Amino acid sequence: xxxxxxxxxxxxxxxxxxxxxxxxxxxxxxxxxxxxxxxxxxxxxxxxxxxxxxxxxxxxxxxxxxxxxxxxxxxxxxxxxxxxxxxxxxxxxxxxxxxxxxxxxxxxxxxxxxxxxxxxxxxxxxxxxxxxxxxxxxxxxxxxxxxxxxxxxxxxxxxxxxxxxxxxxxxxxxxxxxxxxxxxxxxxxxxxxxxxxxxxxxxxxxxxxxxxxxxxxxxxxxxxxxxxxxxxxxxxxxxxxxxxxxxxxxxxxxxxxxxxxxxxxxxxxxxxxxxxxxxxxxxxxxxxxxxxxxxxxxxxxxxxxxxxxxxxxxxxxxxxxxxxxxxxxxxxxxxxxxxxxxxxxxxxxxxxxxxxxxxxxxxxxxxxxxxxxxxxxxxxxxxxxxxxxxxxxxxxxxxxxxxxxxxxxxxxxxxxxxxxxxxxxxxxxxxxxxxxxxxxxxxxxxxxxxxxxxxxxxxxxxxxxxxxxxxxxxxxxxxxxxx
Amino acid sequence: xxxxxxxxxxxxxxxxxxxxxxxxxxxxxxxxxxxxxxxxxxxxxxxxxxxxxxxxxxxxxxxxxxxxxxxxxxxxxxxxxxxxxxxxxxxxxxxxxxxxxxxxxxxxxxxxxxxxxxxxxxxxxxxxxxxxxxxxxxxxxxxxxxxxxxxxxxxxxxxxxxxxxxxxxxxxxxxxxxxxxxxxxxxxxxxxxxxxxxxxxxxxxxxxxxxxxxxxxxxxxxxxxxxxxxxxxxxxxxxxxxxxxxxxxxxxxxxxxxxxxxxxxxxxxxxxxxxxxxxxxxxxxxxxxxxxxxxxxxxxxxxxx
Numbered sequence: 178x179x180x181x182x183x184x185x186x187x188x189x190x191x192x193x194x195x196x197x198x199x200x201x202x203x204x205x206x207x208x209x210x211x212x213x214x215x216x217x218x219x220x221x222x223x224x225x226x227x228x229x230x231x232x233x234x235x236x237x238x239x240x241x242x243x244x245x246x247x248x249x250x251x252x253x254x255x256x257x258x259x260x261x262x263x264x265x266x267x268x269x270x271x272x273x274x275x276x277x278x279x280x281x282x283x284x285x286x287x288x289x290x291x292x293x294x295x296x297x298x299x300x301x302x303x304x305x306x307x308x309x310x311x312x313x314x315x316x317x318x319x320x321x322x323x324x325x326x327x328x329x330x331x332x333x334x335x336x337x338x339x340x341x342x343x344x345x346x347x348x349x350x351x352x353x354x355x356x357x358x359x360x361x362x363x364x365x366x367x368x369x370x371x372x373x374x375x376x377x378x379x380x381x382x383x384x385x386x387x388x389x390x391x392x393x394x395x396x397x398x399x400x401x402x403x404x405x406x407x408x409x410x411x412x413x414x415x416x417x418x419x420x421x422x423x424x425x426x427x428x429x430x431x432x433x434x435x436x437x438x439x440x441x442x443x444x445x446x447x448x449x450x451x452x453x454x455x456x457x458x459x460x461x462x463x464x465x466x467x468x469x470x471x472x473x474x475x476x477x478x479x480x481x482x483x484x485x486x487x488x489x490x491x492x493x494x495x496x497x498x499x500x501x502x503x504x505x506x507x508x509x510x511x512x513x514x515x516x517x518x519x520x521x522x523x524x525x526x527x528x529x530x531x532x533x534x535x536x537x538x539x540x541x542x543x544x545x546x547x548x549x550x551x552x553x554x555x556x557x558x559x560x561x562x563x564x565x566x567x568x569x570x571x572x573x574x575x576x577x578x579x580x581x582x583x584x585x586x587x588x589x590x591x592x593x594x595x596x597x598x599x600x601x602x603x604x605x606x607x608x609x610x611x612x613x614x615x616x617x618x619x620x621x622x623x624x625x626x627x628x629x630x631x632x633x634x635x636x637x638x639x640x641x642x643x644x645x646x647x648x649x650x651x652x653x654x655x656x657x658x659x660x
Numbered sequence: 661x662x663x664x665x666x667x668x669x670x671x672x673x674x675x676x677x678x679x680x681x682x683x684x685x686x687x688x689x690x691x692x693x694x695x696x697x698x699x700x701x702x703x704x705x706x707x708x709x710x711x712x713x714x715x716x717x718x719x720x721x722x723x724x725x726x727x728x729x730x731x732x733x734x735x736x737x738x739x740x741x742x743x744x745x746x747x748x749x750x751x752x753x754x755x756x757x758x759x760x761x762x763x764x765x766x767x768x769x770x771x772x773x774x775x776x777x778x779x780x781x782x783x784x785x786x787x788x789x790x791x792x793x794x795x796x797x798x799x800x801x802x803x804x805x806x807x808x809x810x811x812x813x814x815x816x817x818x819x820x821x822x823x824x825x826x827x828x829x830x831x832x833x834x835x836x837x838x839x840x841x842x843x844x845x846x847x848x849x850x851x852x853x854x855x856x857x858x859x860x861x862x863x864x865x866x867x868x869x870x871x872x873x874x875x876x877x878x879x880x881x882x883x884x885x886x887x888x889x890x891x892x893x894x895x896x897x898x899x900x901x902x903x904x905x906x907x908x909x910x911x912x913x914x915x916x917x918x919x920x921x922x923x924x925x926x927x928x929x930x931x932x933x934x935x936x937x938x939x940x941x942x943x944x945x946x947x948x949x950x951x952x953x954x955x956x957x958x959x960x961x962x963x964x965x
Contacts, residue, residue: 307779307862314859328786329937415863417855417934423690489852489933497936641783642937645860 178205180231180240183594185528188379189241191592191609194228196245199253202229206260211240212522213509214605215594216266218274219618223248225274230594230607234527239594252277255284262509265626288339288659291321297335299325304332307641311340318655322644329640334633341659349608349619353377359446361621362657367393367400368599369621369657370449372606375595377451380610381585386578389453394532395466395569396436396445396454398562401600402470403432405555405562406477408652412552413484415646416493424480428473435469438462453581463570470563481556494549498635498647501546510631512602512624514651517554518546518631525598536568551650558600589614601625601654623657663744666911670743671734674915675886676701678893678922682850685926700886707879715872717777725772726877730884732765733891740891741815741898743911752813755803759796762847762888766792769881773869780861784868787937791853791865794944795846802839802951805958818895819903828957833899835957839950840896844925846944848889851929853940863934893921 179195197205206213206229215230225246232239246253255278257264267278268287278284286294298306305326311319319340325333348357358373359366371393378385407429413421433443440448440456448454458466484490500510505518515522525533542557544550587610597604602624611617628651635647680697687694696702714723739754741747747754770789773781809832810817810824821836822829846853849866861868870881897917901910935943 305779305782307783309862314861329783413933415858415860417851417858417929418932419686419690419930423692427691487931487933489935492939493933493936640937642863644862 178209180205180209180242183239183241184237185239185524186375186379186593186595188382188588188591188593191590194241194243194592196226196243199244202242202244203254203256203259205242206231206256206263209240213260213262213266214239214596214603215241215607215620215622216263216270217607217618217620218246218270218276219609220274221245225276227270228592228607228609230605232527232596234522234524237528241592241594246274246276250276252279254279255281257281261507262627265509265630286337286339288342291337291339294337296323296337297325297333299332303327320655324636324641324644326641329642331636331639331641331644334636334644336629336633338629338655339659341656343660345660346619346621349373350616353616353619355450356446361660362623362625362654363444364404364654365400365599365601365604365623365657366444366446367396367449368597368601368604369606369623370445371397372595372597372604374449374451375597376593376606376608377584377587379593379595380587380591380608382588383452383582383584385453385582386576386580388457388573388576388578389580391532391569391573391576392454392456392458392580393449395458395566395573396439396448397597397599398565398569399432399436399439400445402473402559402562402566403429403436404600404652405559406432406473408649409477409481409552409555409559411649411652412494412548412646413490415649416490418484418487418490421480421484421490424476428476428480431469431473435466438465450581452584453579455580457580458570458573460574463573466570467567470566474560474563477556477559485553491549493646494552495545495547497548497643498632498639498650499545499547500631500635502544504634505546505631508630508634509627511627512598513554513558513600514551514624514628514631515602516542517544517550519544522603523598524596524603528596532569532572533565535572536565548646548650587614587616599624601652602628621657621660623654625653625655625658628653629658663746663907664748667742667744667746667748671737671887671890674918675883675890676704678890678918679886681919681922682926682929685923686930689927689930700882704879704883707882708876710875710879712873712875712877715776718775718872721768722772722775722872723877725768725775726873726880726884729765729769729772730880732761732768733884733887736761736765737887737891739815740894741819742894743914744907745819745898745901745903745905745910745914747815750814750816754814755807758815759799759803763792763796765884769869773872776872778872780864780868781871783862784865784871787865788869791846791940791944794941794948795843798839798944798948798951799843801948801955802836805951805955806836809958809961815895815898816903818899819901821899822902825958825961828961832954832957835950835954837896837899839947839954840892840899841921841924842943842947842950844889844892844896844921845928846947847892848885848925850889850925852932852935852943855934863937890918893918896921 179197183189211231211233214232218225218227227244230241257267272287307324309322311321321337323335358370361369406425410422410425436445437443500518502519505515591610595606605622607620609618632651636644679700684694736758738749739747739758770785773785806817807813810820825832854865897914901913
């Protein structure tokens with residue numbers, strides 16, 4: 178098979194990526210049965226080259242190949258019919274390059290042209306339509322939700338996004354910068370910045386100090402803890418469970434204030450730079466972090482236990498917003514939401530990362546795919562992250578090799594895929610450099626991009642009043658999807 | 661005359677303090693300091709100073725509904741024994757007028773909500789109408805039983821259950837209080853039936869119906885619903901405070917009861933999550949069972965021996 182095999186954060190020669198025919202691509206996709214993590218086009222003079230990146234999560238390998246579309250090819254038979262996980266990728270590709278995937282089951286605008294969005298409608302006397310957004314009650318991002326309901330029951334939810342579209346991928350070409358990477362998604366500052374830095378370091382053959390690697394991972398786990406605890410509070414708040422909402426809310430503050438002490442920003446802005454990190458965690462700080470996290474874990478354990486003993490909370494969460502393993506798999510779900518539906522994907526462990534190997538996922542998680550499952554998984558991940566941080570702080574003592582190194586120039590004609598496990602799921606950054614060693618294509622894929630459809634499936638046949646709870650249990654990002 | 665004046669002042673002032681107490685209790689359980697007891701009153705003043713904004717799709721009904729709803733609540737309050745232990749109008753079968761006047765007010769707030777043409781408000785109206793349909797029979801079963809037991813058809817009858825019910829007296833009082841308390845949670849739109857503090861329009865019941873109201877209209881609506889809750893608290897207080905206390909003790913006991921019930925409401929809100937919409941009906945049926953048990957006990961008391 179004509180695919181180039183590579184690894185996470187490893188540079189390959191972009192010119193060596195094979196070009197195969199559309200039919201060959203189709204049969205390869207069917208045969209290899211791997212998970213697509215990248216499916217994007219790049220303009221090459223008048224042609225369009227479609228790069229496809231597949232992840233072999235069991236072996237921790239990536240496979241890359243490409244298809245060339247000459248200007249006379251205006252359409253092709255969509256891959257989605259065979260590989261359903263590609264549904265959202267093909268919509269994106271169509272929107273950008275106007276090459277139509279024929280017989281695509283749901284070929285609708287993804288980010289642009291919302292004025293002409295063809296909504297799914299239902300006919301019948303009992304059916305009523307509820308339109309929510311793009312401006313919502315509360316301080317959240319814009320997005321439009323269209324429900325088709327019978328009474329209180331939701332038949333279908335259609336999610337129309339794109340209000341945050343700002344062309345951030347093109348901004349990277351003009352001005353590649355860590356501060357820009359931090360702004361991709363406000364609640365995954367560390368994850369996106371880490372992915373960006375890894376891409377740039379691989380593109381310039383920079384090897385950063387081990388101490389910086391450890392500090393990056395500590396920050397990543399702190400971010401995961403903070404958001405998970407905040408979301409647990411938000412789930413409690415949506416159920417009007419006051420105690421959970423207020424206690425988790427204050428506990429999250431302890432975590433982000435720790436981040437503030439390390440980096441000067443509660444969300445970790447300014448910590449990671451290409452070539453290393455800007456701030457050190459010294460001995461004193463390590464102790465401080467440990468003490469705070471001990472307290473945090475104690476509070477989280479106690480509150481979660483109280484909450485899961487309350488029958489009113491359990492009754493709200495159980496069997497609400499269930500996504501079956503089959504549905505999650507068919508949609509190509511990733512990250513925390515996929516794990517709570519029984520798909521074991523975690524790029525921290527799937528793509529060998531020597532810092533995570535020492536502290537693997539030990540506890541068995543019994544998934545049910547509902548809000549309860551997502552709540553419980555967050556709880557487990559918070560505890561796990563605290564353990565990671567503890568281990569990483571221990572490791573930190575042994576590495577005194579500085580914080581950052583100067584970054585070299587970019588290497589020409591290189592192709593790098595970097596996958597980082599943010600709290601929501603995998604954050605995939607792909608970059609290609611051209612003949613003059615400049616960036617010619619930058620592609621970002623956040624976990625939200627895959628998972629928004631999970632939310633649409635989760636609320637089917639649920640009460641419309643349970644939608645906010647389902648939504649909060651996923652807590653997907655609008656801006657990381659709209660880019 | 662003085663008693664009447666005290667009653668009227670109590671009716672207008674205590675609802676704010678009641679909401680303030682509930683908020684303070686919730687804040688206490690959440691580990692916060694909470695807003696001042698008078699904050700609901702300040703909010704009301706702020707709203708009254710503001711201008712109302714009307715959508716172009718609404719008609720006169722939308723403007724009429726908040727005022728009318730408030731008037732009906734005030735009218736209904738005339739039949740409820742307040743701080744003095746006496747109702748302002750002590751009329752036979754006052755409880756029927758009480759219930760249907762409130763129902764009329766609710767009808768207008770429902771069609772006021774429908775008048776906006778918003779899908780949210782339609783949803784809220786259908787939910788509210790649905791719950792009220794179940795509350796009404798329970799209310800009449802309960803009050804009918806008390807009337808049958810005491811042979812008195814004003815709300816004063818709540819005070820003399822003990823004399824008439826003999827050994828079952830305390831049990832009947834307990835069940836009546838329980839039924840009225842759940843009725844209060846439903847009519848007052850409190851947790852676990854509704855969440856008055858949520859911003860999530862899809863889960864609201866009462867709040868979503870008044871989404872389009874603003875300024876003085878909204879002020880009247882919030883004052884009106886506070887008074888309505890207060891009336892149910894007053895009914896529970898009347899049930900529990902013995903009628904033969906001297907005036908000043910019974911007024912103090914009344915104030916105490918109002919604060920106690922508000923604290924209980926706040927504690928309930930702080931300790932349980934809101935029910936799923938489909939489970940709220942089960943909760944409301946528990947209330948109906950309470951009313952039916954009262955009916956059974958009363959029947960047994962009258963015809964049993």
